[in-house]
Amino acid sequence: MDDIIKFLENPKFVQWVNKPSKKLDRYWNDYIENHESEKEQITLARTYILSLQSEPLLTTKETSKQIYFAIERKIEKLEIRNKRKSFILTFSKFAAIGLIFFVLGIGVTQYIKSPHLDVFEHFGKNDNNYPYSTLTLSDGKNVRIPDKESEIVYNNQGQIVINKRDTVQSGEAILENDLNQLFVPYGKSASIKLPDGTVAHLNAGSSLIYPSKFEGSTRVVSLLGEGYFDVVHNPDMPFIVQTKEISVEVLGTKFDVAAYPGDNIVETVLVEGKVKMIKHGFQFSSKEYILSPNQRAAFDINSKETTISEVDVNNYISWQKGFLLFETQDLNRIFRKVERYYNINIRYADPNLGLLRISGKLELREDKESVLNVLAKTASVEIVKLNETEYAIK
Template sequence: MDDFLKYFENKDFIQWVLNPTDDLNKYWKDYLECHPKETEEINKSRLVVLALKSKKNLQSDNREVILFSEIIREINTRNKVSLVRRFIFKSLKYAAVLLLFLSLTVSYYYYQKVNKLDSIAKQLVVGGDQNNSQLILANGNKVLIDEKKSEIVYRNNSEIIINKNDTVNYTSNTTKVAQYNQLIVPFGKKSSITLPDGTVVHLNAGSRLVYPSSFTGTKREVYLYGEGFFDVYHNKKRPFIVKTTTQEIEVLGTKFNVSAYPSDSAVETVLAEGSIKLNANEFSFFKNDYILKPNQRAYYNIGNKEMSISRVDANKYVSWYLGYLNLETSEFRNLIKRVERYYNIKIKLQNINVASKTITGKLLLKDNVEDVLAVLVTATSMELTKINESTYVLK
């Protein structure tokens, strides 16, 4: 066991396994030729490091491996002590290895579970209808909704009411295996849905919500692609969890907004009421949890995987579901992007100097898109040119 442990103290060994070079390859080849009895132990050590690398994009200076090496090294520096202490330290070294393997096992299970949940959401994607919202039930039934705004309510565990008029019958899931429905809202539309537990979700244009036909087990889990405002029904015994491709948000009962469009470079979560916990929805030994308080925003940069927390006016970020946008919440280019999604149009911004500026006030999201664009023209002193029914130029 000692021979097995000693390689984790050697940063050159870690470097060789993770990022081999010609010099390192030559050194360890010569080393193995001179120490053939260590071949088995070296191979075991390489497997452990490679297992770590396969679960997470480790580098040679990664803190998991470095920390493990430091633990072993610290123990070895104290092995010139009494017999009892030597026994304790050796036990600690064995425990460190056991802990490493246990961590690998648990983390691998977590990694597989996350991938499985994500794969379920991906598998449910069907050919998109660019003109209608779609409610797709677990049994395969599809309901097309052509209204610009739609309201969907689950009632009495057997009925779904659409826009207060149409009724869809469904069978509540009584098995332990979750059966998933999904609501797809194309660009140019928006929808609200009251889930079987009473939670209300407002979906912005270009969004998709995957959710079970009934909530079973100890958690209530849904999957969001795009933007949604959540008013979660309180149930302290069954936390409500919103998953995105990069993170998950855990709540008991609260109101918050999540913007997680696949095309965006960041995920924004803004808390209006209550408290929520965020963590990375990916394999990680040292996973940070972030607790948000009301009027705080969590900004997760997908590129560098960094999270920043700031204080904001939550009303400015959640107003879209009430039918207006606060113009001072983001740069003008981001405002244009939101208008494009809401109306399913394309706006070409020729004056790049305006792109990074902000505008104060409110923008009402009227039914007529050209009325909305006229407000932007007035506010920015720009000119608007209509290319066709879905393309405009601001210059």
């Protein structure tokens, strides 16, 4: 059963079944060819998704017994060899349970808040060592921003003003979904005032994909890296930040989302208001987590577990004010932030040094040598400069 569930929880698999494309067909056909032993599980997973997709919506007045037999009858009609029949009957019970949860409004049978995969493909094209922040508009225009810190504002005339001096006309969209991207490489930072007035601060090594105009029932942006959001209140149009693993939904609030590639933890920290965090995927037991101010939700990518804790939010959001605060935090985490901010690499002579915990404050706007000297003294270690971008800790 676990082998089937892994496909049901795979967004790419669910999209392939529901909305196949040439690219997805090619991917999954190659997968099946190279994983012949999983062909039966894939067939059964497809059967489950398609059976629910075509099943008429049942009302809450129908009993779970009726729901079970409705799905059981549907599955028994399939032309499956007799030796699989006992397995199918067991599987149909899971299908019945899944549909019951759907009827109750939990929605485990839908593709939950999943980001469009083609949107996230944009992220892989960015080079974090690129010397400029880049604003890519929906008409394909690329605007390079050389400043270390950038401020981008959409004004009331529909123009884009960069660092209060350069004005860019957004141009006519050529993409169906009219998306723009702000990319901030290592060594840079940026803030952007979106068309609805929401302000997003992007940390080094981050990307934000957003529409030129928010339309419909939600305001959706996609994030890779770290962003601090000050969302304009609009009860009729919730603001949603999508990462590859989770979505964070709000009406109007201040919060931080960190979802860097390579990090095992995706975290959301709430400063003001209230947010709802939802894990992506097609699952039997998806949970929504409601955060209150001064709480942190940490989603572990490996274990798929989420933990909620009370925190000092200043330790998580101070970066957007130009400094880092940390309290009994390990060097690994601190140096990752420093590496991104200054676009440098730091090696450990002994990996155990990265487990040392320190507390303090770093003024990031100082030169990197001064910051590294402060860290070395605080942690009682030696930091040796190898070249302009490489350092070693001893």
